[in-house]
Amino acid sequence: MSDYPTEAETIRAAGVVLLRGTQGRYETLLVHRPHRSDWSLPKGKIESGEHEIAAAVRECDEETGVQAVLGARLPTQHYISLGQPKTVEYWVARDNDEEDFVPSDEIDETRWVPTGQARALLTYEHDADLVEQASALPVTMPLIVLRHTQAVKRSDFKGKRDLDRPVTGRGRSQAKALTPLLDAYGITAVHSSDAQRCVQSVRKYAKFAQVPVLPETSLSEENHHSSPKKTAQRVRDLASQRLPLVICSHRPVLPTILETLAEAMGEDPSRPAWDPKMQPGSFIVLHRAFAPDGTPRLVSIERHQLAD
Secondary structure, rough: OOOOOOOHOEEEEEEEEEEEEEOOEEEEEEEEEOOOEEOOOOOEEOOOOOHHEEEEEHHHHHHHHEEEEEEEEEEEEEEEEEEEEEEEEEEEEEEEEEEOOOOOOOOOOEEEEEEEHHHHHOOOOHHHHHHHHHHHHHEEEEEEEEOOOOEEEEEHHHOOOOHHOOEEEHHHHHHHHHHHHHHHHHOOEEEEEHHHHHHHHHHHHHHOOOOEEEEHHHHOOOHHHHHHHHHHHHHHHHHHHOOEEEEEEOOOHHHHHHHHHHHOOOOOOOOOOHOOOOOOOOOEEEEEEEOOOOEEEEEEEEEEEOOO
């Protein structure tokens, strides 16, 4: 028998380091668990079939009453909890909307404390380390690169223009599943190839967020094929925009998009994190900070795919 825990034995959880204020004067929100008699960070178990992003936002809301907007990804925590291995995914987060805190059997108190004082109150050293890492990061703005959701196969499509090829029923379900995930990052600008399958992939989110879908001809397969330089130029323009935005495009266009973004941020596009091979509905989140001259700089990058 192996001495190492199997994936099924590992507790999977997600949480946030919630910050408010300005850099150098941040406060972080800590929670007290009466059944453990400890002070910790907002977090909880990922439910069956739940995406880790959704779990982090949900747990923060349930434990603190705060609707969090996720920022840069923090290092994954691995430790033993009550004799079981535990993995916790963390993000820096900011308060988007705060309801009145209601004590419960699980969390009976929350407390905003200056980040410099968090270590004195937190029970676990790894939590204190995360708070220090989070408070040292610059303020970031997300840019999400999304491959459109599952579309009707070219061979099955009877229309005259490939531009009109739609998503499948599975693609519609994927678009619905993407809505809370894009919302977790506070996306306010939705840029999409003008192809039907791309627009359909982000339309549900755009309707939910009450923002328009901005069609981008330069992000379509056809226009990319005829002028990849125009695609790259438009992507550079979008990379410099200080807005939380999503770019939805096609598999053949992704290499140009990701290579352009990597080079714009001084990154090596050959790194695995920039791999353009993505399943339908998968996305990459780039957390950007900006230099005084407006040049974007990568602070963290994360890759996600939808559950099968």
